Amino acid sequence: MKQKRIESHPDVCNGKPVVHGTRISVSTVLSYLTAGDSEEEILKAHPQLTQDDIRACLAFAQRISAAHTAQPAFS
Secondary structure, eight states: OOOOOEEOOTTSGGGOOEETTSSOBHHHHHHHHHTTOOHHHHHHHOTTOOHHHHHHHHHHHHHHHHHOOOOOOOO
């Protein structure tokens, strides 16, 4: 059975999506990646994470982006 790697609970990090069983937010992982950190650097800084956790953060961001629809600008 595939474990759900990204979860959100109102009492954990104000409901932000986090990696399962941690208080490490998807946003934090994405910030590392956009800053140019490698997976290896992230895993060294957060040994409780796995490569699959990092990939799950990327997949989560992709799903959110794909679901987003542009709203017309209001004048």
